[in-house]
Amino acid sequence: MNFNHISVLLDESIKYLNCKNGGIYVDCTLGGAGHSEEIIKNIRPDGRLIGIDQDQAAIVAAEKKLAKYNTQFELVRDNYQNLNSVLDRLKIEKVDGFLFDLGISSYQLDTPERGFSYKYDSPLDMRMDQRQATTAADLVNDLSVDRLTEIIRKYGEEKWASRIAKFIVDFREDQLITRTDQLVEVIKAAIPAGARRSGPHPARRTFQALRIAVNNELDIIENALNDAVSRLKVNGRICVITFHSLEDRIVKHTFKDLSTKCTCPPNFPVCACDTEQKVKIITKNPVTPSEKEVEDNFRARSAKLRVAERK
Structure with a gap:
């Protein structure tokens, strides 16, 4: 079965990532490589893409899909909770942008033998x-x-x-x-x-x-977002797409914590609150799919995109 997956909020994600030629971008949830392909189109020929996915089927499909582009990319079979170790192995210190497309892919849902769907009789x-x-x-x-x-x-x-x-x-x-x-x-x-x-x-x-x-999908989100922000260049962007309230709540609160400013008086010699504003929230309210996108892809109906920028 082909790795078919319709990328949700594709144009909006690329717009908010501020992709630029020569930049380094990490797609932490490679999936069908739809987002990765658009990132590559916007950073070639000198940019670099890192694609991470724990599903071997995604890695194999992405290799074929992205091979036609004359841009450097590395695909890594791993979980995004290991983001720091992945970047360390690739000798990458800082990154221009991260994309997280959380949840499950259409391929996984529509492949009966993977057992994700209640629509098929499968293991x-x-x-x-x-x-x-x-x-x-x-x-x-x-x-x-x-x-x-x-x-x-x-x-x-x-x-x-x-x-x-x-x-x-x-x-x-x-x-x-x-x-x-x-x-x-x-x-x-x-x-x-x-x-x-x-x-x-x-x-x-x-x-x-x-x-x-x-x-273990929810327990790893907060730490992964904190790790990503720590590896972002100044003015680098982090974009996160969620599909249900549990995911979105974690992303919203993590971004809020990371955007909190120090509350100590200006003349205070040493910061006592131990709070550093690490990001600026770009999307005050989450970006949601257009009526047209939901009409074309019903699975996009619950998607929300939140974006933050490194201070």
Whole structure:
């Protein structure tokens, strides 16, 4: 299967990155390389692109897609939580811009054997990095009812979390849950019929929660953004695209913390608040897709872009 992925907020991201020829830019979530390709178009021939992704399928597809451009680029199979070590290995001290496109790619969702989607009957996997040992099946078959409830409620914002967790634990007493269809049926049984008649697919929130837990998606965002800002050149930009409120909340608060100014009096000899304003927030309110983009790509509907600039 080809690595098909429609890049969200593509024009807006490139605009806010302020790409320039000769600059060094890092796409921390390579995916289908749509953003990376546009970055390369704007920095060639002397610019340099670093693309990072933990999914080997993304690396292979990006190599083919970007090979036609006469611009230096390096693709690294790694997790963006290891951003500092990646840049150290490449002997890069400072960067002109970072792009984070958080969440899951269309390729991952639409490849049944990856087990991300409730739409296909497939192995219950959900690993973005298939070198990783733990799968979604491991979580639903091994975790306690309390831990499953916590994950489904926290990461899926699912009101029926405790009931779903109990149904999972009861079901697995008779047989292991190894396939997506099994889990979907358990979730449907757990959620009362009246609550299933409206709103999104009843399994959507639980699948999101398990995917986030399997890949530790939320816990790494704040540290990664702080690392990126520490490697930005003055006036360099960091652009972050999120797809649900949990991600966006972390990005918003991290940018706010990084943009906080010292509150000590001007004549104070030593800063007592230990606060340094590291960035200026460029987007007071997040940038969202146009009606046309949502019409063309329904998965873009919840996307938000936040941008900050290094002081």
